[in-house]
Amino acid sequence: MREATQDAVSRVDEDRLWRRHLEMAEIGAIPGNGVNRAAFSSEDIAARKRLIAWARSRGFSVSVDDIGNLFVRRSGLDARAAPVMTGSHMDSQPRGGRFDGIYGVLAGLEALEAIDAAGAKTQRPIELVAWSNEEGGRFAPCTMGSAVFSGARPLAEFLNVRDNEGVVLRDALRTTLAATPDAAPHAFATPVAAYVEAHIEQGPRLETEGKTIGVVTGIQGLRWFDVEVFGESAHAGTTPLNVRRDALCEAIAIINALHALTRDGDDALRFTVGRMLVTPNSPNSVASHVLFSVDLRHPDPATIGRLGDAVEPTVRGAVRQCDVKVTPTLRDDPCMFDSGVADAIEQAAAGLGIASMRMPSGASHDAMYLARVCPTGMIFVPCERGVSHNEAENAKPEDLAAGARVLTATLMELANR
């Protein structure tokens, strides 16, 4: 590891990084150590102002684009070079935790400050970005800011979205932008040399395997289905089993078959039935109708494609007396991150003596859209028991700092390539 990089990494301040998490957690604090900081809310505005204040105190320039993505820039030697970008989001789930999203923003700021404190020169500028409305908890869909910045979706598509109180996104966005009038304008779809996002894992693998850094190889593909089983209600006491058309009994046979289909020695596949609605849902009536959800995820495009396509035939093969209907409700193809960025993260961790492992991301992130426009990677740090989207979300100061150190070294490497 180059000396300038080592110097920058040594400036990462675990206490400052932790303290900033606690300060940000005051904005929208809810009982149980949780955070409710909806996109384009007064809490979001307060978080933006705090971030801008920290950035300005270090002399970084601040800009904002028309969907409110907030950029903090440390100049490089080549002012015209595309920046290396890092960041995540500051909005939260309605009952979210203190680390989801905000960690990537604060780790990015910490990296910029550490690099700056070391007086390190980088060829490319480094830009921290806080993407607007990643969670989508107030205004659907999620990852809106990165989708618009990357050009995947036009801003106009989202301006008329309403929240549950009837507030139009256009108005909430206007209020948000007006609250930070001193931020310079930033265009959409500006060239990006590379993007690295730090995030809590939101799963238990790092903790379970005793690793501090997850080198994220991509975001797994997702297939959603609703399966409906149509049977016939009958008296539980009088109707022999061999003449029943028991929708719940057959739903279970179908789920057994889907379990067999998705059995996976590597435990890489995620198969979840999380929702089930039974009609008439009475102890002494055979069920006439069952609806259940299938959530299937895998990082490998061929695997998720094969298994997703096998869902309906498997359902039909398992059904006996009932009728079935299989409705695909969502499909996200796997996103593969750039191997060069992953190598840079892995080497940074190795150079710092921090244990890492390669892993796919189970959840979606803004990096999914950035991967369409530039070499992209993610750095995961452990969170307690993998709990996320929950007030109980927790992480250790030393793990957050380790992630910021690996991020710092990675940005230094990428900004000098």
Next chain:
Amino acid sequence: MREATQDAVSRVDEDRLWRRHLEMAEIGAIPGNGVNRAAFSSEDIAARKRLIAWARSRGFSVSVDDIGNLFVRRSGLDARAAPVMTGSHMDSQPRGGRFDGIYGVLAGLEALEAIDAAGAKTQRPIELVAWSNEEGGRFAPCTMGSAVFSGARPLAEFLNVRDNEGVVLRDALRTTLAATPDAAPHAFATPVAAYVEAHIEQGPRLETEGKTIGVVTGIQGLRWFDVEVFGESAHAGTTPLNVRRDALCEAIAIINALHALTRDGDDALRFTVGRMLVTPNSPNSVASHVLFSVDLRHPDPATIGRLGDAVEPTVRGAVRQCDVKVTPTLRDDPCMFDSGVADAIEQAAAGLGIASMRMPSGASHDAMYLARVCPTGMIFVPCERGVSHNEAENAKPEDLAAGARVLTATLMELANR
């Protein structure tokens, strides 16, 4: 078959019996050929008045007890002999059919009229009874009238029961009794020589096996349980399957184990999971809690006892990462009917050349309580596809008449023993 019995049977009038079903079905008629005739409602009162009018037109005496059980009596040669009783109920499920309950009342009336038309003398009186509130759809629990008449439960226990609108049973019962002021008082727990109840099967066995008469051997035993599975909610995308505590996944494993426990080549056992509630019931969240019902029935006391007792160990043996709680919610031991009454029914059918088969009842009936106080039996007739507790409930006029003929012959035999 004795000549008097043959004469009485020949007086059973299929058209009259069918017409009376249609007339009764007008009272509380709902769309789709259904009936909503709740206990102690104005519809119940209208049905009582109609029954009393038919009884009086034939000169039968009418009486009523303090829970509204309505008795129609044809005298026997020995006025002090305990009567042979027949009947069923006139109340219906909220979305009930045209035959459940009312058939046993109208078949009993048909038998009394046929015997009377034949001028047959019987040693014992024959009493038709319309039991109050068999369904329990408005005022829980069910089979209330027969429970109180038989002395199994005191009337006082039910007087303060309220319906969903807050009406107290005491008041609804008072209104009902006041509506038939000319009915003489009838005591509870009067001696009964024998009881025979005719009813639609409410299951498909007679239809499937091509028999017209079911000679009911008893009412099967019932064990109910609520099974709760306690897991932990987790992100469906990020949480590996091997660290999940997936309450729905384990509920299914438990149900699979219960299916294996209750596998039954004879198809005599009834095992039903009809109710399932999933929390949080979201497609991308691992379920944290599942509650499901177990309804287990079998006519053999040893079998239902053994299987019922095996439910909790089977549940505990099938669970892996979750916690479970098994709560017994209902237990009715099997009720065995008197073999002498069954023989009388079977011989009556054979004497009339009507195909019969012995079978247990899957559902509960008022006969369950009468069996505690006198030799008891039941006569089942087929209903279309076994559908009951449903507007679509249907039966054939000729089957209803066949059941009334067998009932007539059986009552003649029992009343002359």
